[in-house]
Amino acid sequence: MFNALFLSIGQLFDRRILILLLKVFSLTLLLLALLGTGTYFLLVWIFSFALPENGGLAAAATAVVISLLTAAFLFRVIAIFVLNIFSDDVVDAVETKHYPARAETAKPPSYALGLKMGLRSALRALGYNLLAAPIYIMLR
Template sequence: MSAVPAALAKAFAQLADRAVLRVLGKSIGITLALFAGLGAGVYFGLAAVIESYGYDGEWAGLAAVVLVPLAMWLLFRIVALAVLQFFADEVVAAVEARHYPALASTAKPLPFRRDLANSVKGLARALGYNLLALPVAGLLVFTGIGPALVFLVVNAVLLGRELTDMAWLRHCGAGEGAERANPAGRTERFLLGAVIAGLMLVPFAGLIAPVLGAAAGTHLVLRRLNRQEAGA
């Protein structure tokens, strides 16, 4: 468990690196642009529907003010992680170069098609598992905190897997067995996922959380690989 705080500390210290800052800027910019597009789409869509019923289209603005922040709160983790998948290699490579130069020489950057496939698969998993969690959260709504805990656990599992796979896929070769063979422990992955899922609920901190998590996940994976090679 102590590996997770150490990985997060190292990842945070590297946020000022140029390579990491570039990814941070691109991922934040694209994520916000997607939500801006969503906001515009919601506004014009609602305006058309409201006006078709003979009401003032200005009500669409009020509805968008309510619905778009709600959509951002519900979908931010999913969209931000899907966007980060396209630039994950850059974050992982920066951590490898600074902390694990021997492993960096054996890494195999992922082609764009595989990055796209991983992003789509991750997006589908996130949407699927969160939808499956909805009935459970609904049953616990009377507890107040129950639904939040359900989604925290679900997203901790999902994020822990995605954030460590970003590094592992550069070292494991092709194949679906990569996920099963991920050397980062399940407890470490869950704890990392829980921390990042929590950070993504915090204003502003949520913008850097995916990149911070990707860097920390890289440390968890490459630390284990270093140990395995040393013991070989």
């Protein structure tokens, strides 16, 4: 197991791994941008009931603040989610280079399974961070 870990660490600068990391980073930023955009439209809708001029500027300012806080706290959780969707690509790259006989017979999991594993990992990471939040606050 440790041998496989060291082989995969040694392969971090492989082209396939770097493309995967770029894809994960880009999709994470895209999801955060979509979350920020959705937050803005939700706030415009909420502020339209309370403010006379649709609350566009107030909604935008509030959405920016919420989006920045969300990005600061949830970036890792969202990245874990996205990475788990494509985790088999890392396995494929390592197997192809170091275990070619096994790579030929390997059957990749579906993206639905990757999505399920990613969601479970993200929820687990979020739960652990929420449990540790009081400790984080005490250490500040």
